[in-house]
Structure formats: structure tokens, C-alpha cells
Amino acid sequence: MDILVLVNCWSDVQAFPGRPGAPEPYNYNDEWYQQIYAHPPASKASARLANRRLSGNQSPHQWQSPASSREQSPNDPGSDQKSKRTKKSSCPCGGSSSGKDWLFKCSGCNQLWHASCCNLKGTNSLNQAAVDKISKEWMCPWCWVCPYPKPGSHSSSLNETSLLERTLTCSLLQKLTDTVTDSIEKSLPAAIDISGLQSQLKLTSDLSLEHKPNSVLINYYPSCDRNCPTDSHLASHSDDEPTILADSKIITISVGASRKVLFENKHNNGEKPIVLEPKSNSLYVMSRLSQNWYRHCVLQPEENESVEERFSLTFRTLSQKFSRSILLMGDSNTKEVKFGEGSGKVGASYPGKRVKAARVRDIDPMQCIGYQNIFLNCGTNDLRCNEISNDEQIYQLVDKLQERLALMTQICPKANISVVPVLPMSLRTRSGTGPDTGPDTGPDTGPDTGPDTGPDTGLDTGPDTGPDTGPYTGPDTRPDTGLDTGLDTGPDTGPYTGPDTGPDTGPDTGPDTGLDTGPDTGPDTRPETGPETGRDTGPEIWSVLGSYTGMK
Ligand SMILES: O=C(O)CCC(=O)C(=O)O
Numbered sequence: 001m002d003i004l005v006l007v008n009c010w011s012d013v014q015a016f017p018g019r020p021g022a023p024e025p026y027n028y029n030d031e032w033y034q035q036i037y038a039h040p041p042a043s044k045a046s047a048r049l050a051n052r053r054l055s056g057n058q059s060p061h062q063w064q065s066p067a068s069s070r071e072q073s074p075n076d077p078g079s080d081q082k083s084k085r086t087k088k089s090s091c092p093c094g095g096s097s098s099g100k101d102w103l104f105k106c107s108g109c110n111q112l113w114h115a116s117c118c119n120l121k122g123t124n125s126l127n128q129a130a131v132d133k134i135s136k137e138w139m140c141p142w143c144w145v146c147p148y149p150k151p152g153s154h155s156s157s158l159n160e161t162s163l164l165e166r167t168l169t170c171s172l173l174q175k176l177t178d179t180v181t182d183s184i185e186k187s188l189p190a191a192i193d194i195s196g197l198q199s200q201l202k203l204t205s206d207l208s209l210e211h212k213p214n215s216v217l218i219n220y221y222p223s224c225d226r227n228c229p230t231d232s233h234l235a236s237h238s239d240d241e242p243t244i245l246a247d248s249k250i251i252t253i254s255v256g257a258s259r260k261v262l263f264e265n266k267h268n269n270g271e272k273p274i275v276l277e278p279k280s281n282s283l284y285v286m287s288r289l290s291q292n293w294y295r296h297c298v299l300q301p302e303e304n305e306s307v308e309e310r311f312s313l314t315f316r317t318l319s320q321k322f323s324r325s326i327l328l329m330g331d332s333n334t335k336e337v338k339f340g341e342g343s344g345k346v347g348a349s350y351p352g353k354r355v356k357a358a359r360v361r362d363i364d365p366m367q368c369i370g371y372q373n374i375f376l377n378c379g380t381n382d383l384r385c386n387e388i389s390n391d392e393q394i395y396q397l398v399d400k401l402q403e404r405l406a407l408m409t410q411i412c413p414k415a416n417i418s419v420v421p422v423l424p425m426s427l428r429t430r431s432g433t434g435p436d437t438g439p440d441t442g443p444d445t446g447p448d449t450g451p452d453t454g455p456d457t458g459l460d461t462g463p464d465t466g467p468d469t470g471p472y473t474g475p476d477t478r479p480d481t482g483l484d485t486g487l488d489t490g491p492d493t494g495p496y497t498g499p500d501t502g503p504d505t506g507p508d509t510g511p512d513t514g515l516d517t518g519p520d521t522g523p524d525t526r527p528e529t530g531p532e533t534g535r536d537t538g539p540e541i542w543s544v545l546g547s548y549t550g551m552k
């Protein structure tokens with residue numbers, strides 16, 4: 001059937017005049033109603049429908065609303081719901097014309113179109129018969145193709161011309177890009193003989209490297225003409241980034257011209273720099289140790305020198321997780337710490353190793369090279385009673401530890417070094433005259449005879465036996481049993497039997513029975529009763545140890 005109809009008219013039910021014989025208002029479940037409309041039409045549409053109805057020349061079944069037949073269920077009485085659902089139209093616009101448009105069906109593809117969506121807006125003033133006539137052979141904008149060529153002078157042709165121009169501009173741009181790319185390619189060396197490279201690469205794997213490289217960084221050093229010098233060098237640096245595996249090596253393969261690679265000792269200015277001139281297809285290896293002792297650079301060719309281009313391929317073992325690497329150096333107390341993955345181990349995200357250092361003299365700073373976090377736990381064995389016969393031996397141990405730490409900070413300046421306190425770090429000076437200003441890190445084994453004047457930072461674990469004389473400032477945690485009718489303005493005279501949750505502001509007069517677990521931050525005001533056992537190394541050692549903190 002060719003047709004039809006007015007659609008998508010969603011306004012007011014009162015405006016709809018009703019179909020013949022139907023009681024007012026409309027019954028939404030009415031089959032006929034559903035076939036025509038999802039909803040009552042707007043006034044203009046109502047008029048048309050009313051005409052249609054009054055003319056009586058069309059059965060209700062000729063009225064179709066694709067929207068209603070498709071979307072509306074006969075058992076769905078909710079008008080609000082309907083309104084939502086049926087507002088979609090089958091026209092490609094997807095929206096509603098609010099009852100203002102005829103709906104045309106394409107004779108080619110059956111697609112429905114609002115009159116104004118397919119350039120037939122003028123038909124909205126026509127009656128059904130005229131619309132039916134048009135619809136018979138009407139083809140929608142998707143189906144109909146004009147058989148006559150359009151003259152270039154036509155106004156719409158202008159748009160197409162500019163489109164053509166844009167296409168041309170595009171293709172010109174493309175050509176330009178190609179030309180630039182081409183010339184860049186041509187300016188790069190056309191051919192560098194890398195026939196020896198493969199054997200070098202094999203050599204890399206034959207180097208019996210403990211850690212296989214997983215990355216390659218290629219440096220390009222352009223050719224340099226004496227008449228036209230180019231910037232063709234690499235600034236002085238050390239490849240000591242924490243992301244490089246601690247004890248891995250960097251392998252560098254040179255391809256092309258020979259260039260001067262200079263190595264300078266960064267801890268000794270007096271040492272003569274070492275110059276390497278790696279030939280094409282040769283290879284040199286840098287250990288991690290060399291990074292911590294030396295800086296290297298690729299020199300700019302001399303002013304009157306002409307050099308060809310060079311490439312260097314540097315192979316490295318890299319990973320982000322290496323930036324959290326740990327070196328644990330210590331006595332047998334540390335032997336239970338296992339690095340690597342799996343249960344009971346530190347885990348893959350903290351790669352590291354334990355290095356045995358039974359005594360202070362075994363601490364080898366060289367072993368720390370490449371690690372980001374260094375933990376030192378050593379000294380217990382040096383302090384065995386049968387080995388320490390006088391104070392001097394303790395001084396010597398502290399000196400040795402300081403010396404190792406100093407070297408460690410020198411060659412691993414970026415590392416975080418933590419020292420587990422084992423050796424005394426608050427010894428009195430040889431003469432015994434200096435004040436003890438270093439922190440007390442050893443356990444307090446003597447009886448506490450003086451008053452405790454420092455703030456109480458540990459938990460109060462002993463029972464509170466003295467009367468509570470200070471005002472109670474903490475919250476009232478006792479259950480409220482009586483009715484609280486007035487303001488409590490009088491003093492608190494009864495004993496407080498609930499737990500003491502407020503801060504302890506009065507002096508602590510009871511015996512100190514709990515362990516002192518907080519750091520001793522107050523000055524040492526007790527009289528010195530024991531014999532003088534050492535010297536005061538506190539300030540010096542802490543100036544060194546104080547900087548050894550934290551871990552990445
Ligand atoms: O080109 C070279 O030989 C040195 C390269 C280098 O030092 C680097 O990539 O870090």
C-alpha cells in the first residue's frame with residue numbers, strides 16, 4: 001500500500017477529536033488507535049485527522065504509524081511511558097516532527113521520511129489525496145539520482161570546486177612531505193658497512209655476560225666538515241642510572257668513523273684521562289664500576305678536522321624495578337633475608353642481594369656500586385667481650401665504619417644508605433670533657449633514678465595508682481546512666497574510676513614499670529654515676545650517619 005500519514009504528534013489528548021464512535025477520551029489500548037498514533041496528535045495534525053475521519057473514505061487500517069506499530073505494545077497502557085517510547089521516529093532524522101509533517105515512504109527503498117527531512121516541506125499543506133499521489137512514485141534522497149549533468153556555472157558547483165581545490169592542496173602537501181622525507185633519507189648515510197656487525201653481536205652473546213642486555217640505544221654522530229663543522233659529540237656523563245641493573249655491563253659497538261671516547265676519573269682530577277678510539281665494527285665494554293669511577297664523553301672533532309659519521313649501539317640491561325634495588329650488607333643476622341621472588345623472599349619489585357660482612361673490616365664499599373638502597377648491619381661480632389679489651393678498640397671500630405661509609409657515599413652518591421645501629425654511636429670523648437649531645441640509641445639497662453622530665457611518648461602500661469589531681473580533659477567514656485538535666489558547673493570531686501584516656505599532664509610519680517620504647521629525646525639530666533667507657537663520637541659520626549636515611 002502506498003501511503004501516508006501524519007505522524008509523531010505527541011501533544012495534548014484533548015486536542016484529538018476522537019475517532020468515529022469511540023468514547024472520549026481515547027482508550028490507549030484501542031487497536032485502531034494504536035495503529036494510527038502512539039499519541040494524540042497536535043492541533044494541526046488533529047485537524048487533518050479529523051478531516052480524514054470525517055471524509056470517511058479511508059478505513060482506519062490504511063493509517064499507519066510505523067512508530068506505533070513497531071514500538072507500541074497493546075498491553076502497555078501507561079501514557080507517559082508511551083510518550084517516551086514513541087517519540088522516536090522512523091525518519092532518518094530519528095526525531096519527531098511534532099505532528100507538523102506528512103510522513104512519506106520511498107517507493108525505492110521503503111524508508112519513511114518526514115516531509116521536511118526530504119525536501120518536501122511544501123506538501124504539508126496538501127491533503128491526503130494529493131500526498132498519496134505524490135507518494136506513489138516518490139523516491140527518497142537516498143534513492144533518486146539526477147540523470148542530467150550539472151553545469152559548472154551552477155551555484156552548488158562552487159562548493160565542489162573548492163572541495164577539488166582542497167584535494168589538490170592535500171596532494172600537494174603529501175608531495176611536499178614525501179620530498180622532505182626523501183631528502184632527509186638522502187642526507188643520512190646511504191650505506192655504512194655493517195658486515196662485521198653480526199659477528200660483533202654474536203660476540204656480545206659470547207661475552208658470557210652474567211646479565212643479558214635487554215635494550216639498545218643508538219647514538220648518531222653526524223659527519224663533520226672542516227669548513228662546515230657540525231655539532232657531533234656526546235657530553236661527559238656516567239651511565240649510573242638506578243634503572244640499569246646494578247652489576248650489569250654496557251656494551252658499545254661502533255659503526256662508521258672512528259671517534260675519540262674520553263674517560264675521566266671523577267674522584268681524582270690528577271689522573272690523566274684515558275682516550276679510546278673504537279674502530280668501525282669494534283666493541284668496548286664498560287663495567288658498572290667504571291661508571292662510578294669515571295665519566296665518559298665522545299669528543300667534538302677538532303676545528304680543522306673532517307670526520308665521517310659514526311653510529312654507536314649501546315646495549316644495556318634496564319628495568320624500572322632496578323630503581324628500587326637493595327644491597328644488604330651485614331653479619332649472620334642478615335642471612336635469613338632472601339632476595340628474589342617466591343614465598344619468604346623480598347619480592348621481585350625490590351631486586352637485590354645480601355653481601356656477607358661478618359665484621360666492620362669486611363665491609364666493602366665497592367660491592368655497593370649500582371644499588372639504590374644500601375643497608376649496613378655489622379658490628380656485633382666486633383664487640384664480643386673476649387675481643388674488646390680496651391676503649392681504644394671501640395674507637396678504632398667506629399673509625400673504620402666511618403671510613404667505609406665515607407667511601408660508600410663518595411662512590412655511590414645517589415644511593416640511600418641506612419646503618420643499623422650496632423656499634424656505640426654516643427661514646428664520650430677521650431678526655432671525657434665534652435657534653436653528650438648524640439642520641440642515645442642503645443638499650444637503657446641501668447635503673448632509672450632521676451625524675452623523668454622528657455615527654456612521655458610511650459604507652460602507659462602500668463596501673464594508675466595515684467589520685468587523679470589534674471582536671472580531666474579527655475572525653476567522658478563512662479556510660480551515662482542518670483538523666484542529665486542541668487549544666488555541670490561544679491568541680492569534679494569524686495574519684496575517677498574509668499580508664500584514663502586523656503593525656504597525662506601531671507608528673508609521673510609512680511615507678512616506671514613499662515619498657516621505654518620511645519626515643520629518648522630529652523637531655524640527659526641524670527648524674528653520671530658509672531665509669532667513663534668511651535669517647536664522644538656522637539656529633540662526628542652522626543654528621544655522617546645522619547645523612548643515611550630512607551629508601552626508594
Ligand atoms: O658513542 C659512544 O661510544 C658512547 C655512547 C655512550 O656513552 C652512551 O650512549 O651512553
Ligand SMILES: [Fe+2]
Nearest residue numbers: 237238239296
Ligand atoms: Fe655513556
